Amino acid sequence: MDYRWHWGVLLQPVATGEPATYLDWLFSGLVNTVELTLLAFSVALAMGTVFGVMRTLPNRAANAASAAYVSIFRGVPLIVQFFIWFFVVPEVLPTAAGDWFKSLPSHPQFLIASVVSLGVYTGSRICEQVRAGIQARPVGQFHAAFALGLTRAQAYRHVLLPVAFRTILGPLTSEFLIISKNSAVASTIGLLELSGQARQLVDYTAQPYESFICVTLAYMALNFAILRGMRWIRRRTALHGMIGS
Template identity: 55%
Template sequence: MDYAFHWGVFLEQAAANETYLDWMISGLKVTIALGLSSWIIALAIGSVLGVLRTVPNKWLSGIAATYVEIFRNIPLLVQLFIWYFVGPELLPGGEAIKQMNPFTQQFLAAMLCLGTFTAARVCEQVRSGINSLPRGQKNAGLAMGFTLPQTYRYVLLPMAFRVIVPPLTSEFLNIFKNSAVASTIGLLELAAQGRQLVDYTARPYESFIAVTVLYALINFTVMLIMRWVERRTRVPGFIGGK
């Protein structure tokens, strides 16, 4: 390949008091903030829905199942466009949303989209974790005088979440990778900053190698954290236990 790499391009001035490296770091910060905030939403909503999918009430379990089918079967990009373009027209206070700073609009739309989309996948992980537990655990909790909500809170969920740490790790990683779709609505996250750097410098190899390394760094960090969590929470006799 006849290509002369020029890694010093990242130290060249891109704008007033900014280098191209500053652009990449800015995109990295947005990606991390977007991924973490979306994950909080996904974990909260997905946990509630996962519980509802296992309760004996058919209406509640049906609502949760409907949510999963809708959000899991509509492409992520379509959902993002709905949140960004259609949402402000339908939600109360839509005019106030449209008058926000463009970055805030883009970030909120991407955060809600990734959070609600991933919640459907987290829901299924929580459901499978609860269903994998022996039925005797639920019966034992009820026999001890716990109400059904108390049985979930003190008996089933503490065990279920320990069982599903490995699949939750995959979903946590995916939310950072899926954040790249936010560039389609103008949010300057990591992938968008990489493309912008190519437009300004005509250095595609350096730009996207840097983007790849930064995504790998995020994923490596998440893997280390989740492996630590898995070691601290594993239960003998269950998945990951010794």
């Protein structure tokens, strides 16, 4: 293979004239990836929990709304949702909200649209996992909560959801890892996360192997950190004699 390896290029000043090296570019991309992953997973977990609970309520309207949310956002390709949230939604929002979004600097615009896109999409997947975790609980737990005088909301908050989340920690870990990899789609609307910075580095240096080897190692380190963190949470929250312990 006629290829000239040049790892030192990562420490060279960037050609744009800014006070940074190409390694700094990759590090800023990693920071953007971590920020996007954490924010999007928070949004996904919140939305997945709300709609997952709605899927188990004895209310047809709540069930229909949750089912529609899952069908729509799981059925549309993720890249299409990124384009819709970034290009279309600001135009159909109320004028004040749309103007506020379009007046933001480019990076906050890219980040907000990416967090919403990735969070809403992943939330539709977590919704089904939360529903399954709740329905996997013995019906006697719900009746026991009512017998203790708890309302339905209190039964979900203090009895069903804490145990359901312990049950689905495995699938939640998978969704966390998937979000970290799906964050690469954000580069299609301009957010220079890890893979976007790598492509930019290749354009300026013509050293693709060094760039993407570094990116691969960075993704592996991020995924390892997520796995270790979720494993720690599982050990700390395990209930003996139950699934997930």
